[in-house]
Amino acid sequence: xxxxxxxxxxxxxxxxxxxxxxxxxxxxxxxxxxxxxxxxxxxxxxxxxxxxxxxxxxxxxxxxxxxxxxxxxxxxxxxxxxxxxxxxxxxxxxxxxxxxxxxxxxxxxxxxxxxxxxxxxxxxxxxxxxxxxxxxxxxxxxxxxxxxxxxxxxxxxxxxxxxxxxxxxxxxxxxxxxxxxxxxxxxxxxxxxxxxxxxxxxxxxxxxxxxxxxxxxxxxxxxxxxxxxxxxxxxxxxxxxxxxxxxxxxxxxxxxxxxxxxxxxxxxxxxxxxxxxxxxxxxxxxxxxxxxxxxxxxxxxxxxxxxxxxxxxxxxxxxxxxxxxxxxxxxxxxxxxxxxxxxxxxxxxxxxxxxxxxxxxxxxxxxxxxxxxxxxxxxxxxxxx
Amino acid sequence: xxxxxxxxxxxxxxxxxxxxxxxxxxxxxxxxxxxxxxxxxxxxxxxxxxxxxxxxxxxxxxxxxxxxxxx
Numbered sequence: 001x002x003x004x005x006x007x008x009x010x011x012x013x014x015x016x017x018x019x020x021x022x023x024x025x026x027x028x029x030x031x032x033x034x035x036x037x038x039x040x041x042x043x044x045x046x047x048x049x050x051x052x053x054x055x056x057x058x059x060x061x062x063x064x065x066x067x068x069x070x071x072x073x074x075x076x077x078x079x080x081x082x083x084x085x086x087x088x089x090x091x092x093x094x095x096x097x098x099x100x101x102x103x104x105x106x107x108x109x110x111x112x113x114x115x116x117x118x119x120x121x122x123x124x125x126x127x128x129x130x131x132x133x134x135x136x137x138x139x140x141x142x143x144x145x146x147x148x149x150x151x152x153x154x155x156x157x158x159x160x161x162x163x164x165x166x167x168x169x170x171x172x173x174x175x176x177x178x179x180x181x182x183x184x185x186x187x188x189x190x191x192x193x194x195x196x197x198x199x200x201x202x203x204x205x206x207x208x209x210x211x212x213x214x215x216x217x218x219x220x221x222x223x224x225x226x227x228x229x230x231x232x233x234x235x236x237x238x239x240x241x242x243x244x245x246x247x248x249x250x251x252x253x254x255x256x257x258x259x260x261x262x263x264x265x266x267x268x269x270x271x272x273x274x275x276x277x278x279x280x281x282x283x284x285x286x287x288x289x290x291x292x293x294x295x296x297x298x299x300x301x302x303x304x305x306x307x308x309x310x311x312x313x314x315x316x317x318x319x320x321x322x323x324x325x326x327x328x329x330x331x332x333x334x335x336x337x338x339x340x341x342x343x344x345x346x347x348x349x350x351x352x353x354x355x356x357x358x359x360x361x362x363x364x365x366x367x368x369x370x371x372x373x374x375x376x377x378x379x380x381x382x383x384x385x
Numbered sequence: 386x387x388x389x390x391x392x393x394x395x396x397x398x399x400x401x402x403x404x405x406x407x408x409x410x411x412x413x414x415x416x417x418x419x420x421x422x423x424x425x426x427x428x429x430x431x432x433x434x435x436x437x438x439x440x441x442x443x444x445x446x447x448x449x450x451x452x453x454x455x456x
Contacts, residue, residue, distance in 0.1 A: 001449075008446065009446075009447065010447050010449060010450075011443055011447070011449070011450070011451055012449045012451065012453070013438065013443065013448065013449075014450075014452075014453060015429065015450065015451070015452045015455060016432060016452075016454055016455065017452060017453070017454045018454040018456060020435075021432035021434070022432075023455050023456075024454070024455045025432050025433060026455075028432070028456035030409060035429060036431050037432045037440060038429035038430065038432070039429060039430055039431065039432045039434075040427075040429055040430055044427055044429070045418070045425070045427065045452065046418075046425075047418070047452050050452050050453045051448075051451065051452065051453040051454075052451075052453075053449055053450070053451050053452075053453050054418060054424070054449070054450045054452070055447070055448075055449060056424055056443075056447070056448040056449075056450055057447060057448075058444060058445050059419060059423070059444060060423045060424050060440065060441065060443075060444050061421060061422065061423055061424075062418055062419060062420050062421065062422055062423075062424060063420060063421075064420060065419075065420060073447075075451070076447060078448065079447075081439050082421065083423070098427075098428065099426050099427065099428060099439070116408045121429065122437075123430075123431060123434070166396050173451040177430070189454075192454070192456060195404060196456060206456060207456040208455075210455070214424060272432060315454045
């Protein structure tokens with residue numbers, strides 16, 4: 001196929017249907033793809049499933065979907081275009097907006113919608129907040145429109161991965177995606193977005209287990225792997241997990257003696273129930289971070305951060321004691337990054353509501369005084385389906 | 386029609402491709418991507434954000450458009 005491209009007889013272009021373009025960049029670097037790949041996080045193509053290859057003639061008409069290689073050589077290259085070829089004039093397309101914008105009258109909600117989408121896709125807005133607010137409002141005003149719900153979810157997750165992240169952006173993304181899938185249960189692209197962050201047992205196969213191998217192979221070639229904007233969470237990596245009945249871990253602060261972190265550190269939780277199946281299983285994501293301006297940072301000279309989990313009406317698939325940073329991980333002495341961990345949880349049979357209560361135990365330092373201490377941050381996660 | 390071409394183009398990890406292929410039959414007809422019809426015009430950024438491509442710009446040459454995801 002390369003010889004056809006080099007001879008100018010064929011153009012190959014990819015479109016990736018995923019939230020994070022950097023992950024696709026790493027994949028393309030690993031596989032040494034040398035054709036351009038476009039990013040369609042909002043599923044503007046409307047594709048319902050991937051992968052799929054379309055053979056398109058010179059006039060822009062689809063001639064085959066999922067063609068075999070032999071058909072490309074034997075028939076496709078010799079086909080006459082179905083219509084007269086109308087090549088667009090250079091510069092006739094909007095340079096930094098979606099074509100859809102021009103199709104709707106100024107002042108219409110559709111125009112506002114595509115302008116907001118343009119700002120997010122093209123990064124033309126200084127802030128994500130305004131475009132996101134427009135998409136969220138449209139999704140709320142038109143609750144039967146599945147695509148609007150999906151796009152609002154994508155926008156929330158975009159902001160969650162940005163420095164402008166707001167509390168509950170991740171949960172809002174998951175909730176919007178769930179709403180979209182309820183309306184269009186056959187939309188596999190949308191389902192994948194939920195499954196990416198959902199419980200491991202809901203994944204039909206490992207989604208991003210290739211990442212570490214890709215990084216290793218790329219380094220072995222003497223190249224630097226593309227850096228990921230949002231590092232993978234455990235929920236995105238492993239395929240299956242089994243629910244266990246009891247914990248053998250030792251609770252780190254059973255008497256509640258440790259000093260509480262209070263407003264110095266924050267915990268945010270996101271619950272993502274399985275996209276399919278009747279069993280009420282969810283992946284719970286926790287994000288822990290020093291509160292900006294509170295004057296504290298992680299102290300990494302001592303034991304790593306540990307999280308104790310206690311279930312009420314819920315079965316936990318993981319250890320009751322989990323580490324946000326695995327032992328042996330090398331960190332700077334002091335840091336202030338957001339630490340993320342996830343675990344799977346299932347409501348007890350017949351239950352519609354359950355709780356996971358827990359707390360994080362960690363070492364932290366006061367930036368003003370230099371005093372370091374052990375702190376405990378309590379949290380509660382409500383699972384309701 | 387089938388997936389051999391896709392496999393040769395993507396050289397993907399077989400787990401990724403075959404698993405998602407089996408999950409659902411690609412059915413782009415609903416989105417207007419059907420045989421004999423013109424593709425919707427879209428202008429999208431490349432994954433590195435350095436440029437954009439409109440599908441209409443590609444007219445005049447035969448095109449293989451691969452829709453996929455790395456998950």
